[in-house]
Amino acid sequence: MPASRFLPHSALQSLLDALTARGYAVIAPQARDGCIVYTETRHADELPWGIRLEQDPGSSRTIKGTHRQAFAWANGPQALKPLVFAPSEPLWRISRQADGYAVKAAETPQRPLAVIGVRACDLAALAIQDRHFLHGPYPDPRYGARREGMLLVAVNCTHPASTCFCASTGDGPEAKTDFDLALTELDDGFVIEAGSAEGEQILAALPLQDARAAQVEAAAAGIRHAAESQTRAIPGRNLRDALMARLEHPRWQEVAQRCLACGNCTMVCPTCFCHAETEQPELDGSGSLHSREWDSCFGERHGYIHGKQLRPEISQRYRQWLTHKLASWHDQFGRSGCVGCGRCIAWCPVGIDITEEAAALLK
Amino acid sequence: MNSPHVPQTARIVERIQESDDIFTLRLRFSDAAVQDGYRFAPGQFNMVYLPGAGEVPISLSSDPEEREDFAHTIRAVGRVTRGLAALKPGDEIGMRGPYGRGWPLDEAEGKDVFIITGGLGCAPVVAVIHYVLKRRERFKRLVILQGVKHSHDLIWRASYERWAQATDTQVLIAANSTEALWPWHVGSPIDLVSQAEFDPANAVTMICGPEGMMVAAAKALKARGLNEADIHVSLERNMQCALGLCGHCQLGGHFVCKDGPVFSYPEVKVLLERGGL
Known part of the structure; x- marks a missing residue:
C-alpha cells in the first residue's frame, strides 16, 4: 500500500488539466436547475462547490450549504449510464437504391471520456452493465467503444442522502475496485489514491502532498459515517426465492394504486438496460434511420406482442420491475440488480420506496 | 460479412399465399457469400426488416438443408407484417439472423x-x-x-x-x-x-x-x-x-x-x- 497522498482543493484544476493532456474529454458534476448533472467540464470552479443535495422520497433539491466542498452530496439523476449506454443513438441507416436497399452501420463512438466524481454505487452498476452489454454472446460494439476508453475517478461518498442504502447492498459508500483514481474529500482537499497503472501516471503529474495521518483518518471517518448514517436498507442481498414465492402478494395491487407507471425509476436506475428500437423513415421514402433508445418495462409497448399486451396491469409491470431487479437478476448476473443508490426513490413522483416495498412483500 | 448487429439485404424469390392472411416468403440474401455461409436450425428465427417500418422476429419455416434460399411463413397481423404482405417477388428487404436456440x-x-x-x-x-x-x-x-x-x-x-x-x-x-x-x-x-x-x-x-x-x-x-x-x-x-x-x-x-x-x-x-x- 503506497503512502496516501493529498490533493489540495486549490490544485484540483491540475487533475482536469492532466486528464485533458492525456486526450480525455473530462466529465464532472455540476449543479444545474436544482440537480447535479455530469457534463463536460474544463474548469474546477464549475464543480458544485458549497452545494448540498436534499433527497427524500419523491424529492431532490440542491441547496446552498455552508461548507466548502465540491462533492458534499450523494448523486444526481444520472451518472455513468448515459455515458456508456446512450439514451438514444442510431444503429444503421438504410437507403433506397435503383434495385433495392443499401445498409450502412452507424459509426462507433470514439471519444475517450474521463469521469470525475464516480460513486461506489455507480461503479457497482457499471460492472453489472459491463456484464450485460459486453459479456454475453453478442457484445455490444457501441457500449464497448465508449467503455474501453473510459477513465474513472471515483469520489468516495461522505454525504449520503436520506434515500441512500448502498451499505445494505454492499456496494458503497467506499469505492474499493475498478477505478483509476479514488478521492475522499476533506474541507481543504482530497486524500487521493490510484487504482490502476494509468491512475499512477496521472498522480505523478499532480502537485501532491503527503497525506498526514490526521487527514487519512478523517477521510476514513467520513466514509464510515456515510455508511452508519444511512437509514434505509434493502431487507436482504438475495431476495430471489422470497419474492418469486410471493407473486400473488396483495402488496402488488396496493403499490399499483400509487404507481403512475411513468417509468422514472427505470430511467434513473443505473442498472436498468431495456431499450427500444425505433425506425424513422425519410418523408420522401429515400431511406430510413434505425435507432435505439432507453425503454421502460412500465410502458405499454414493453410487453406488446402482435395485438396483445402481456402485462396489461400496472401491478404486473411493477411486479416485473421489482422481481427482475431483486429476483431474476440473480439468475442473469449472479447478484441483485440494485446497488442502493436510492435514485428510484428520490425520482419517483409519488415517492414509492423500493426498500419499503421489498420489506412489505416479505411480510 | 453477416453481422448480428446490422441487417443484410435479402430478395424475395417467391411469395405464396397460404390463407387469407398467412403468406410465405422465400428469400435469398443479395450477397451470394452471405447466402452461402448462412446456416440455421429449425426453431431459430430471423429479424425480418421492412425498411421504413421496422423489424419483427419470425421463425424460419424452410428446410435447413435447402441452401439456395430460406423461407418465412408470416401472418399479417401488425404494422410490419401487413407491409411485408404487400411485397412481391424481386423486392428487397432487410434480414438479421439466425438467432436463438432451436428444437432438440x-x-x-x-x-x-x-x-x-x-x-x-x-x-x-x-x-x-x-x-x-x-x-x-x-x-x-x-x-x-x-x-x-x-x-x-x-x-x-x-x-x-x-x-x-x-x-x-x-x-x-x-x-x-x-x-x-x-x-x-x-x-x-x-x-x-x-x-x-x-x-x-x-x-x-x-x-x-x-x-x-x-x-x-x-x-x-x-x-x-x-x-x-x-x-x-x-x-x-x-x-x-x-x-x-x-x-x-x-x-x-x-x-x-x-x-x-x-x-x-x-x-x-x-x-x-x-x-x-
Missing part, C-alpha cells in the same frame, strides 16, 4: 417425435416436420397434432393429408369452429392427446402455440406418462434486438431471444403456469 433434433433421434401446434404455431415446427420426413430412418414414429381456432386457419391442408399417408406417421387435427364437411375433430387439440400413438418412455414432444394451450398440452402429455424433460416449447415474446440486450423478451431470468425461443418445459414451467409474467 439430436436428442429426438431414435425416438418418437410428437409435434403439437396451435394456430400459426405450425410455422416454427413445419421445418421440423420436413426435417423428420426427409430423414425418416433416424426417427421412430411421427405424430403431428395441429389445432386451429377456425377450420379456415388450417394452412398446408394438402400437406397434412399427404403426411397422414406416410408410414409410422399419425396426423391429428382439431378446430374449435368449422365450415361444413370438416373431416377432423371439432374442439380443442388437447382432446386429441389421448389418441396419439407414441411411446411415452421413448419420445420427444415439441409444442408451439398460445401459452395457455402449451400448458394444457404439457399436462395432458404428463397424464400419458411422458417425462416433463422430454417436452419442449417454443415461446413468443416482444423481441427488438434479438441479441439478449434490449430486455423486452424476458421471462423470469430468461432472455427468450437468446436462451430460447425453444425451452425444455421444466426450465419455464413455473413461469408459464403462473401467467402474466
